[in-house]
Amino acid sequence: MPAKYSHVKKRPANSNGNGKAVKKINGTTALTHKGKNTLRHGQPNPHGDRGLTQTMSVVSDLERTISRILLLRYQQDIARLFSTRLHHIANVYLPTFVLRCVTVTGPGWAAFNADSEEVKDFFRATIGMDLRQAGERIATKSLLWSYTALRHFAMDHNVPICQKKGLHSIRLIPHIAGIKAHLSQLEDMAHPTIAKPPHLSGYGVGQETLIDACEQKYSRWSEVPFEWREAQGWRSKVRFGYDKMVQSLWKVAREFDLNGYGQILRDKLANKWCECGCSTDHLGSVCEKTVRDQESASGVRSGKHREWDGRGNGVFGWETEEEEDVWDLEMDWGGVDPEELGQPFDPSMTIADIMEWRYLRAEHEKESGNQYFRRGQYEKAINHYEAAHRIEPEVPHYQLNLAMAYLKLEKWIEAEEACTKALSQHRSSKGLFRRARARQMLGKVDEAIKDLRTIVRSQPTNGDAIAELLALLPQDTRPPPPASSSSGDQQSIEHLFEHLGVAKPKVPKPPSFARMPSDALKVKVTIMPTTDVPIWEHVRETTDGKQKLTMTMKTDLTGREREVQCLRREGIPFPGWDKYQVKKA
Template sequence: MPAKYSHVKKRTASGLLKKGGPNGHHITKEVHHHHARSLNVSPHVDRSISQAMTAVSQLERAIAKVLLVRYEQDIARLFSTRLYSVALVHLPTFVMRCAAQAGPSWVAFNHDSEEVKDFFRAAISMDMRQAGERVATKSVLWSYTALRHFAMSNNVSICSKRGLHSLRLLPYYSALKAHLEALEAMPVPVFSKPPHLGSLREGQEALEDACELKYGRLGDLTPAHPDWGDSWRPKVRFGYEKLAQTLWRVAREFDVRGYGMVLREKLTTKWCDCGCSTDHLGEVCERTVREDEEESGVRIGKQREWDGRGSGIYGWETEEEEDIWEIELDFSGLEPDEYDDGIDADMTIGEIMEWRYLKAEREKEQGNAAFRKGDFNVAVRCYERAHEIEPELPHYQLNLAAAYLKLSNWMEAEKACTKALGQHRSSKGYYRRARAHRMQGRIDEAIRDLRAVLKLHPTNEEAIVELSSLLPHDQPPRSSTTMPASSSSSKQTSTRPDTDAEILEYLGIPRPRQLKQPPFARTWLDDRKLKITMLPSDGESGHEHGHSHAQCPHICHRTGGKQNGKEKARSSGKAKEVVKIKGEGMPYPSWDRYVVKRAD
C-alpha cells in the first residue's frame, strides 16, 4: 500500500464514515437530532429556519447520493480490473488442470458448460462479498476529492486540517444536483474489460510454456503425452480465449447495486442531515488528498474539472487499481464499540470474512440437515441466521426461499428470491420466485421469471414444463429429451416443435446466441465429464492462506518457528473457532483452492 494510504488502512468502510473528529461525532440521524435540540427548535419554528434546514437536508441527501452512485461505478470498474487479473493469472492454471484430465481441447468445447460456470459463480461471489470493504474506502476518498475540486473551482475555502464543510457548498446546490442527475442518467454499471488494460497474451504465453514443459515433446522424438499429439497448441490457446469470455459473461450476472451493504446503509439510513457530513469526511480524507497532490506535483488549490479524477488521483485507470485486492486491511483503528458482535479486535478483514463465512456455512449445513428431515421451520431459522452472519452471499436467501416454498409461505419465498436476485441473477432465484408468483395467482410475473430462467439456462427442463403449462397454448411443446410428466402431456400432436431451439422460440424465448465452434475436430476426450470440487480452508493454525507449515518454510524461517505478539493474540478467541470449523472440512470457494477430477 502506498504510504499516502497508510492512515486510511485502518479506516475501512465500517469505520470511515462512522467515526468523526476529535469531538467524536457520528454521521447518523442522532447528530441531526442533537443539532436541532441545540438550536432550541420548537414545533412552531420560524418558517425561514425550517426552509433553511430543508435546504441543508437536500444538500446532504445529494452528497450522499453522489457518493453512492460513484461507489457503484467504482465497484464495477475496480472489480473489472480484478477479473482481468483473474483471467491473466488463474485461468491458465484452470485450463492446465482440465487438460490434464481430458486433453488439450476439452476447455475449447466445454468452456460454457454449467460445471465451469458454477465454479466461476462461486469464486466471483466470494470476491464480491469483499468489495464493500475493499472498494468503499478508496471510492469515498475519490468522491471526496471530486467534491473538493468542485469547491475549489467555485473558490470555496477548505480547511487544511478538517477539510471541506458541507454548508459551504449550499450556494452551489443547483450545480451539485445537476451533476447528480448526470450520474444517475448513466447506464447501470456492469463488468467489462477496462480499456486501459492490455490483451491476455501474457497469460496465453504462460499457459503454452507450461503445457510445453509438461505435455510437449521429450527432446525431438516423441510427445510426452500420447493423446496430445502435435496440434495441442492452438487447442489450448482457443480454449483459454473462450474461457476468458465465459468469465466475463458469468460476472455480468452479478449486480453491483446489491453489494456494499455497510456503506450503503451509512449513506441511506445513517447519513447526517445537519450539514456536517463532508466535514467528517474531510477529517479522514483531507490529509491523504493533500499528500497525493504534493507527491503527484499538482499545485495545491489548482482548479480542475468537476469530476477531478484522472488529474492527480493515485492509481486512476492504471494497473495499480487492482492493488486494493492485495491490501491487508484491519480494524485496529476502530473503537471497541464499533466491532461486530463477537469479533476479536486483532482480527484482520481476511480473518473476519473467513470466520463469518465458515460460521454461516455451518448454519446452512444445519439448515440443510433439517430440510432433508422435513423440519422446514428449523431450516428457516438456520438459513436466516446464516444470512445475518453473511448478508452479502445470495445463496442463503435461495435456501430460505426453498424452505418457505415447502411451508407454503409464498410471500416470504418471493421476498427471499427478490433479495437474492438483487445480487445475482440466478436461474434458481428466478425459478423459485416464479413458483411463489404462480401460487399467489400472479401468472404474468411467473411467466416473466420462467423466461428469465430459460435465458440463463435454455435447457432447464423444469422451467420449460412450468412455462408450457402457464402459457395459453392448446398444444404445449415437448423437448427432444425426456421431460417430466405434466398435466398437459396427453395433448401431444405431430405439429409440436421437436428441437430445443424450436421449443424456446415457441415459448417466446429468443434463440440463444451461437458460440463460435473450435476450428478443429471434437475427440472422445472432449466428451469426458469433469467435476470441479472446492477445497476446504487449511485447518492449521497460523496459516490463513491455505498452505501448511511445510508449504511455507520461508515464513516460518523468518519468524524462527515462533509466533509474534499479534499471532499469539490470534490464537485465541474467534481464531480458534475458525480453526475448529476448518477441521470440519467445509469447502471455501477460491480461485486457487480447487481440484478438477473425472466424474466418470
C-alpha cells in the first residue's frame, strides 16, 4: 500500500460530500441535483436547511473524532515500535560499536566513558535519523491497523462495508457514541514514551556477540594489545562496559519527543482529513484491499473484530519475540506526493531515495549557512538555516543554528521561538542553554533559571550552566561556588546543588575494577560521508524461463539522481549505525 496518503484533497466548498452541490439562494444554503433546485417555488425550506446543517455538523464531528483516534493510536504505535527498534539496535549494532571503542583504547574504557558526550552525540545523530524513518515506516502500518480496528468495530455493529471502497464514515453516525468512548479511553492513557518493551528478553545476545568478536579479533596471544594482557578478567570488563552503553543508549533516546516526528501524517490528521470529511472514506479506499488480502491469506479468527481496542488484530507476533519489525521492510514503496518534491517531479524515486535527497539538500543549506555565520553575515546565514528547516522539518539542529544566529543579531524573541521548536523534538542542553540566554534578555528570568536547572540536573559537571545559574539567582540566595567544584569533587557538587535547588542526580554504580590509564583516553566518533556511491536499480532478468530480481549500477541517471550524486560528492555525512569510525582523539 502507498506510504503516504497525500493525494487527499479538500472537497470543493460547493459540495456537501454526497455528490450534491450546495449553492446560496437569497443568502440561504440550498441543495441542487442535476442542475435542479430542490426547493419548491424558489423558496428556501427552513426545516430542510436546518437538517442539512445538523447532518453536516454530525459528520464533521465524527470525522474529527476518527482523525483524533488515528493520531493517538499512531503516537502509541511509534513509541512501541521504536522501542522495539532500539532493543534490536542494542543487541545487533551496539556490540560492534563497543568493540571498535575498546579496540582503540582498552577493555575497561566503555565502563568509564559510556556516558561521555562523544558517545552520546553519536547516539543522538543515529537515533534522530532512525526517527525520521520511523515517521514514514510506522505511519503507513499504523493507519492500516487503525482502519482495520475501525472496520472490525463496524462489522461488530452490522455496518455494511463496500467491497472496493471499504468503510464509509457516514455509516458510523448511529454509533458515534461508541467511537467517542474509545477516544476517551485513548486520551486517558499515559503519554507514550520510549522504554524497553517488557515482553522482550535482555541483552544476553549482544553480550555474547561482543565477547565472541573480541576473542576472534585477538585469537592469538601475540596479537593481544598490552593493555588487554595486563587486564585481569577482561571479559567482565567488556560486559560491564556494554551494559553501560545500553543504559546510555536508552538515556539518549528518552531525550527525544515522539510528538516531533511523523509531521506529514500529523498535518493531514489535524488540518485536512478531519475538516474535509474523508479520513475514513479515503483510508477505506486505500486499505480495504490490503485488509482483505491479509484475511484471505491468514484467515479471520473467531471474534477477531471485537479486538478493536488493541493492536492484536494487525500485528504479527504481538507482544512476543516474533513481533513484526517494520524496519525489515525496504522503503521502496510509491505513492509520493509530487508537491513535496517540487518540479520537475521524478516518480521513480523511492521513499528511501527521497529521504536521503532531502537530508543531503538540507545539510547543503546548513553548511552554506555556517559559512556565512563564520563571516559574521548572520542574516544570510538565517536564510540558509530556514531553507534547511523547510526541507527537513524533522531535524532539530537547524532550529538550533537559527537560534544562534538570532542571538548574534540580538533578536531574542525569534531566538526563543527557534529553541522551543527544537526542544519540542529533542531536549538538548544546547537548546536549553540558548533559550535561557534569550529568555534572560527578554526579562523572563524565572523561565531562564528553570532551563538552566534542567541542564544542571542532567549534566552535573556543566560549568557554563552552573555559572549562568549562579549569576541569575537573587543575590541573597546566591551561594558562593565551592573552590573544588570545578575539579569534580562529589561533595562540593552535592553542596552546590543543594543551594541551587536542583535535585540531586543519581550516582551511577561504579565499576568493580580499578581505572587504568587506557580508560582515560579520549575518542572521536566520526560519521562517514557517502561520497561517490553509485546509484543502483532493480532489474528483472529472465534465465531459463525463470525471472530473477537483481541489482545493477544505474547509468542513465535522472536529473534528481544526478543532484543526489553531486550532493554526495560534497562529503556530507549521513548518520547510520554502520557508517562511522572510532579513532583516538
